[in-house]
Amino acid sequence: MQGKTILCSGRAYRLATNQPNSALADGVLDESNTLGLDNYKGDLNDEAAARRYLSNAYDRYIAKMLEIGLGGASMSFTRFYNSFHRHEAEGIDFAERMESTFSYLKQDKQNLGISGRLTEELPKRIQECAWAGRAIIVCDNVATNWIYVRQE
Incomplete structure (x- = not known):
């Protein structure tokens, strides 16, 4: 790890920052662009099934x-995982809740400015990192999340 870049298998992964709306693809902030998480249909007590679901859902969340x-x-x-269990335990459909949150985030993004990064802190160890799809590495120390995207 070299701060804002991770070198892995001969490829560079660059720290993602918040982007101005002018840098986004057309239509991504439109109402028609949804998060599209599947509903969890398994047993909440089946930890392996819940983790599989959450791993796939998290990869999609990060990409979106x-x-x-x-x-x-x-x-x-960790926060995503805990949110899933809290909402489902309260009888709130996690996928629907995340869809609603995604919709609000898009609305806020259209109307409010946002800084490039919310913190100057960077991950301290590669052990804080995991793959989220083929071209994305996500690092976190529970409190802060960092997304690194493969550079072409």
């Missing part, structure tokens, strides 16, 4: 946060 230019403002997997 990058798409709307909020790579510097995503939640950690």
